[in-house]
Amino acid sequence: MLDATHDPARRSWVESANGHSDFPIQNLPLGLFTPPGGHAPRAGVAIGDAILELEDAPPDGTLNAWLAAGEAPRRALRERLSAELTIGASTRARLHPAADCRMHVPARIGDYTDFYVGIHHATAVGKLFRPDNPLLPNYKHVPIGYHGRASSIIPSGTDFRRPRGQMARNGGPVFGPCEKLDYELELGIWIGPGNEQGAPIPLAEAARHIAGFCLLNDWSARDIQAWEYQPLGPFLGKSFATSISPWIITPEALVPFRIAAPPRPEGDPAPLPYLTDATDQAEGGFDIALEAWLVTPGLTAQGLPPHRIADSNARHMYWTVAQMVAHHSSNGCNLNPGDLFGSGTISGPERDGYASLLEATQGGTQPLRLASGEERRFLEDGDEVILRAQARREGFVTIGFGECRGRVIG
Numbered sequence: 001m002l003d004a005t006h007d008p009a010r011r012s013w014v015e016s017a018n019g020h021s022d023f024p025i026q027n028l029p030l031g032l033f034t035p036p037g038g039h040a041p042r043a044g045v046a047i048g049d050a051i052l053e054l055e056d057a058p059p060d061g062t063l064n065a066w067l068a069a070g071e072a073p074r075r076a077l078r079e080r081l082s083a084e085l086t087i088g089a090s091t092r093a094r095l096h097p098a099a100d101c102r103m104h105v106p107a108r109i110g111d112y113t114d115f116y117v118g119i120h121h122a123t124a125v126g127k128l129f130r131p132d133n134p135l136l137p138n139y140k141h142v143p144i145g146y147h148g149r150a151s152s153i154i155p156s157g158t159d160f161r162r163p164r165g166q167m168a169r170n171g172g173p174v175f176g177p178c179e180k181l182d183y184e185l186e187l188g189i190w191i192g193p194g195n196e197q198g199a200p201i202p203l204a205e206a207a208r209h210i211a212g213f214c215l216l217n218d219w220s221a222r223d224i225q226a227w228e229y230q231p232l233g234p235f236l237g238k239s240f241a242t243s244i245s246p247w248i249i250t251p252e253a254l255v256p257f258r259i260a261a262p263p264r265p266e267g268d269p270a271p272l273p274y275l276t277d278a279t280d281q282a283e284g285g286f287d288i289a290l291e292a293w294l295v296t297p298g299l300t301a302q303g304l305p306p307h308r309i310a311d312s313n314a315r316h317m318y319w320t321v322a323q324m325v326a327h328h329s330s331n332g333c334n335l336n337p338g339d340l341f342g343s344g345t346i347s348g349p350e351r352d353g354y355a356s357l358l359e360a361t362q363g364g365t366q367p368l369r370l371a372s373g374e375e376r377r378f379l380e381d382g383d384e385v386i387l388r389a390q391a392r393r394e395g396f397v398t399i400g401f402g403e404c405r406g407r408v409i410g
């Protein structure tokens with residue numbers, strides 16, 4: 001539902017919010033931050049290049065209670081913040097320069113589940129292994145996912161160590177540093193109120209349980225993954241680190257950028273009734289531009305800009321976020337406030353949209369060539385990947401997600 005908070009004419013007294021910022025007054029994402037010299041994390045809203053500290057301290061140092069509260073309080077806070085930040089409002093704000101603050105993972109994440117709804121990714125990866133039959137037969141019937149690891153989720157800007165693990169080399173198992181480290185460009189979905197165990201969330205009610213969105217980089221050790229994944233799926237090839245952008249972009253902020261779920265190609269099966277809802281098909285998709293950029297030691301040393309490695313869009317999701325929620329809870333599994341979903345890698349259909357190096361380099365056989373003279377098949381020590389997202393629509397102010405950065409160190 002569109003309201004005055006989406007009005008493109010609305011401007012903020014925080015001047016930096018009125019230019020080309022990811023965080024204009026129409027966005028208003030919440031996050032957890034520590035200002036310089038601060039100790040306990042505080043709740044704040046991003047506005048331009050600043051953070052407005054909220055008056056109420058988060059009760060347990062996290063935003064879980066806010067996620068649990070659901071749509072009505074979230075909408076009320078948005079309206080209040082929009083009014084307070086509008087030009088002409090008289091407020092004595094506690095404003096902090098964002099560049100001086102440290103951002104945190106905004107909630108205590110009880111469970112993290114990674115889906116696989118990017119059909120172009122699933123097809124491209126499938127082709128590497130099964131050229132004639134890239135998609136497995138269940139793909140178009142069931143939103144595929146696996147249970148990820150919550151403890152190793154880190155906020156943007158946090159370095160992580162190259163994983164070591166067991167992999168097959170020259171036919172035999174070895175243990176050592178991963179040599180095929182990859183990234184995956186994904187949307188993250190924050191779960192709101194959730195459900196009691198044994199009481200599935202019907203698809204028509206699923207939207208009420210989605211409290212926000214972020215960017216998510218599902219770092220992947222392809223060599224460890226390839227050796228371990230059969231028959232139970234990803235394990236140590238994924239669980240060493242997952243990076244997220246720290247700001248929770250609300251469903252309300254994204255209202256102008258909702259689109260119909262992409263139509264299923266002719267001949268695709270209709271989903272089962274519990275995954276079918278006319279409203280969700282009509283407005284369950286998102287038009288959000290998604291990009292990944294690579295920064296290498298060579299580019300940095302030569303003063304060269306980051307190299308864009310993926311240009312995609314959230315519209316390339318085969319299943320909607322509501323279908324993910326309905327499916328995840330359909331067996332009676334309880335979802336809790338602060339649970340996090342990953343969408344799965346969202347690749348576009350063409351080469352420039354391939355949102356992992358596995359796809360972009362065809363399994364490492366076709367290296368990327370960078371302006372620095374470097375080549376990349378997979379990530380090397382010192383490489384940093386930056387994910388960005390922007391939602392744009394004629395007649396509305398563009399909003400962004402902020403960055404999701406992560407750098408691998410040896």
Ligand code: CA
Pocket residue numbers: 114115184186218342344345
């Ligand atoms: Ca993934």
